[in-house]
Amino acid sequence: MTDITKEFPGVRALDGAQLSVEAGECHALVGENGAGKSTLMKVLSGAYHPDAGVIILGGSVQQVTSPIVARKLGITMIHQELNLLPEMTVAENIFLGHEIVRGPLRWLDKRAMENKSEELLASFGQKLSGRTLVKKISLAQQQMVEIAKAISVQSKVIIMDEPSAILTDRELAELFDLIGRLKKQGVAIVYISHRLEEIFSICDRVTVMRDGKTVHTDQTSNVTQDQIIRLMVGREIEQFFPSQHSNPGGEILRLESVTQRGKLHNINLSLRKGEIAGLTGLVGAGRTELARVIFGAEQADSGQMFLDGRPVSFRSPRQAIDAGIGLLTEDRKNQGLVLSMMVRENTSMASLVRLVKHGFVDIRAEKEATRGYIRDLQIKTPSTEQKVRNLSGGTQQKVVLAKWLFTKSRVLIFDEPTRGIDVGAKAEIYQLMWKLVAQGIAILMISSELIEVLKMCDRILVMHEGEITGELKQAEATQEKIIAMAMGLEQPASC
Ligand SMILES: Nc1ncnc2c1ncn2[C@@H]1O[C@H](COP(=O)(O)OP(=O)(O)OP(=O)(O)O)[C@@H](O)[C@H]1O
Numbered sequence: 001m002t003d004i005t006k007e008f009p010g011v012r013a014l015d016g017a018q019l020s021v022e023a024g025e026c027h028a029l030v031g032e033n034g035a036g037k038s039t040l041m042k043v044l045s046g047a048y049h050p051d052a053g054v055i056i057l058g059g060s061v062q063q064v065t066s067p068i069v070a071r072k073l074g075i076t077m078i079h080q081e082l083n084l085l086p087e088m089t090v091a092e093n094i095f096l097g098h099e100i101v102r103g104p105l106r107w108l109d110k111r112a113m114e115n116k117s118e119e120l121l122a123s124f125g126q127k128l129s130g131r132t133l134v135k136k137i138s139l140a141q142q143q144m145v146e147i148a149k150a151i152s153v154q155s156k157v158i159i160m161d162e163p164s165a166i167l168t169d170r171e172l173a174e175l176f177d178l179i180g181r182l183k184k185q186g187v188a189i190v191y192i193s194h195r196l197e198e199i200f201s202i203c204d205r206v207t208v209m210r211d212g213k214t215v216h217t218d219q220t221s222n223v224t225q226d227q228i229i230r231l232m233v234g235r236e237i238e239q240f241f242p243s244q245h246s247n248p249g250g251e252i253l254r255l256e257s258v259t260q261r262g263k264l265h266n267i268n269l270s271l272r273k274g275e276i277a278g279l280t281g282l283v284g285a286g287r288t289e290l291a292r293v294i295f296g297a298e299q300a301d302s303g304q305m306f307l308d309g310r311p312v313s314f315r316s317p318r319q320a321i322d323a324g325i326g327l328l329t330e331d332r333k334n335q336g337l338v339l340s341m342m343v344r345e346n347t348s349m350a351s352l353v354r355l356v357k358h359g360f361v362d363i364r365a366e367k368e369a370t371r372g373y374i375r376d377l378q379i380k381t382p383s384t385e386q387k388v389r390n391l392s393g394g395t396q397q398k399v400v401l402a403k404w405l406f407t408k409s410r411v412l413i414f415d416e417p418t419r420g421i422d423v424g425a426k427a428e429i430y431q432l433m434w435k436l437v438a439q440g441i442a443i444l445m446i447s448s449e450l451i452e453v454l455k456m457c458d459r460i461l462v463m464h465e466g467e468i469t470g471e472l473k474q475a476e477a478t479q480e481k482i483i484a485m486a487m488g489l490e491q492p493a494s495c
């Protein structure tokens with residue numbers, strides 16, 4: 001790709017970007033939120049038409065005018081915001097557009113597609129029936145289905161836009177294995193990630209983007225992580241994890257024997273004012289389900305929850321929000337944001353009560369508050385009036401954060417808060433979390449990134465198959481201990 005330029009109203013997303021990828025290579029594309037990574041790849045995969053620039057594939061100039069053309073050329077993109085059809089099965093999604101047919105009447109061969117899907121998924125360690133509806137599977141599994149879809153069409157170039165953001169270490173290992181095999185088959189892979197360690201373990205070369213330009217390309221063996229960070233953000237990040245100590249106060253939230261059939265067993269937990277408690281475990285361990293029960297999005301079958309010592313039961317998220325509980329969901333596209341609405345409307349959505357004056361929303365106050373968050377969280381948007389759909393993935397995550405900060409909740413549950421967030425902004429979010437706990441807010445942080453959990457949490461709760469299997473204090477916690485508990489290898493400690 002040479003001299004690719006792409007403008008949107010008020011934003012120059014790409015400014016003469018260059019990228020060259022070889023067959024059999026895994027090429028990393030890195031850069032801050034909003035640097036232009038996804039846009040450049042959407043140009044390559046035919047979703048966007050560049051204003052200028054040339055794409056050369058296998059030696060000849062190509063006009064990639066649509067995703068269909070891209071597919072014919074052998075270019076497949078796995079989007080950052082997954083693109084599956086929730087009401088269709090895993091097999092239907094994988095074979096959408098290249099269905100297997102049978103006989104002269106070209107009947108859809110469902111059985112064959114299901115078998116083939118399961119085979120494709122099994123080839124990288126995924127046990128998943130082809131007949132399951134996509135809406136019933138986790139985000140991580142959806143990611144795996146997207147990958148199976150990409151390999152089912154025999155692509156020459158596969159673009160993975162932050163595939164690892166929602167995967168746990170085990171799934172990640174399987175993905176890396178698969179990438180190794182694809183490379184041997186001569187497939188070119190463009191790999192976008194904010195987790196730089198990954199890039200050094202699987203990518204041959206790396207291209208760094210900054211403000212729509214590609215500023216550097218090199219062999220990964222020639223550069224260090226610090227050099228890449230400097231190229232990305234143009235400054236050094238000294239204190240990545242702020243070394244602060246919290247000073248927890250009294251208990252604010254308590255769960256006693258909370259059980260939800262088939263999902264949560266006998267959950268006991270207590271959260272204190274001014275602390276960050278971590279909740280970790282493998283995908284499917286029940287962390288998100290637990291968050292949803294606390295937030296009133298789902299109901300427990302038995303057990304009791306207490307807020308400030310008083311028994312509460314929330315029939316809906318509205319009731320939980322009114323009581324001072326916020327949930328930043330892992331699935332921002334479906335649950336965290338209304339993509340067709342503006343940054344301003346998304347920010348105020350859960351706090352409108354506070355903005356209503358004489359029956360109308362006070363738009364001036366709404367704008368002012370939103371501007372404050374745009375400044376504090378460094379949300380990269382041309383204005384408060386930009387539609388959230390047009391923001392980069394990580395920037396959208398910051399808008400979800402702004403929404404919950406604006407509610408002034410006393411208990412905040414953060415489900416994978418730094419997913420898709422660039423290194424610089426991550427450090428800012430960590431700082432912000434410390435500021436919140438200093439004000440007495442209690443944070444329950446769900447995260448699969450063990451380093452983040454180890455550094456940020458006063459206490460770490462580990463879940464395995466719907467149960468809390470252990471609790472570790474920050475001082476005694478190690479990656480090994482957490483992993484052992486997450487896999488159910490250790491006896492429950494005192495919770
Ligand atoms: N359809 C669009 N309309 C308007 N602006 C857009 C559109 N798509 C992208 N942009 C803007 O282009 C810039 C680059 O966005 P892009 O999504 O490529 O960033 P990114 O590098 O992928 O970031 P992230 O790491 O957060 O995913 C951002 O400022 C974004 O808001």
Ligand SMILES: [Mg+2]
Pocket residue numbers: 037038039080161392393394
């Ligand atoms: Mg992106």
